[in-house]
Amino acid sequence: MRNPLLAGAAVVFLTAALAACGSSHDGDGPKAADAPRSAAPGPSVAGPSAAAPTDGAEAGASGASGGSGASGASGADAAPATADTGPKVPTDELTPATGTFTKKEKEYLTDRVPRGMDPAAVLQAGQETCDKLDFLVKADRRIAVGSIVTGEVPDAAPAVAHLCTDHQDLVDEAALGYADGTHTGKELRPGAYRSVSPTTACTWRAEGAGGKVLDQGSSASGQPVRITLPAAARTFTSTGCYAWLPEGEKS
Template identity: 60%
Template sequence: MRNPFLAGAAVIVTAAALAACGSSADGNGPEAAGAQRSAASGPAVPGASADPSTTTPSAEQPKKPAEPEEVMPAGPSAPGGTAAGPKTPSDEITPATGTFTKKQKEYLEDRVPRGMDPAAVLQTGQETCDKLRYLVKADRDTAVGAIATDEIPDAAAAVAGLCPQHQDLVDEAAYAYPDGAHTGKKLRPGVYRSASPTTDCSWQITGAGEKELSSGRSGTGTSRKITIPKSARVFTSTGCYAWLPEGANG
């Protein structure tokens, strides 16, 4: 025989389910509650089943406000000359072991965020020098282009402080043109060659009134030479990586 108590409990459960459906229509159902579901459930009734479907509905429990997510404090900025925030004073820049050379100290000055190991910043600069040394052996034009395009960021500071033998690369990159549009005083008349161009390398030089002075494409991926005249107003390059000066331009 069916237990009358269980039958009565089933009626109560059905009523609770209907009440839950009604509340979900106004945005208070489980889907709308989201992360607040556990906070809004209220304390459990002593002796009651842990299954909410068997709990007798009672007066609505006041909902607790959702606790804000814990925000972890930001750590020190990444190594590099562009790191924001307060820097370690130069007289406090000391390695955990050993000593820094005079050149190393000059490179690290105003570059070490507070709380960061200065050796980590120094290592970043040394890695920049290592990259340049490798690229020069493989292809010098690519090394100059990597500086001009900022593919190797902060190269000028690293070279000046840690590997001055590569200063000629930095000097040449200062007169180079990475892909993009260049106008006004940034334009320097002269002959330029493309460094590491792709097979989609194209360029255009325009003068006053947007009159086209010259343009071209290189579908072979081989280096090309162009001349930027004094009358140039805009020089645009795409897929050519960088244009390096021929001789003493500028």
């Protein structure tokens, strides 16, 4: 499990977000408030789980890939309705029981509403995603980004693109991060990364051509650690570290 304090805080934040935030992110949705509050969990982002040396120590590790953080996924209990295969409601038929959808809401719903499903329920899921991000970013921005990387806040990219564009910076950063897992080839970006909410069993390893170990490490402190992914890395594997975010110029 993750760092007890940070992990527990993230759970509390998400739970409180659902209870405290309104049924609509902007409060101007159509009949979404009457739809079931069922933000279907989306796939977790597959990424390296790296545990590294103590703060300030640099170790070769795999870097972030532009897209692995927020899209690859292995993990949630259930896929969002929009992941279902099958016919979708045509755009010109997307109408709520009462009122109307805004242009942005309709753009979000396009190709996301399976036949037979109330579009307001799908919209509600997107609005709840925005509500969660609103809540998390105020409490801890890095956990907010990490929750997108790992998929704990599912389907963030489309929700942000259409319903809460003020959070686009979170999605952009998450696209350069990694969740626990193994990353190879083009997914890897050399550079410095810092863990988000690691556990006391956080371990990581960077390998080069032929499986040569370039660097590896572990941390029993449960505190965020910094690693550096070498340019020669071909594989990066991480477990128990939750998520890694790029340090950028701040490293």
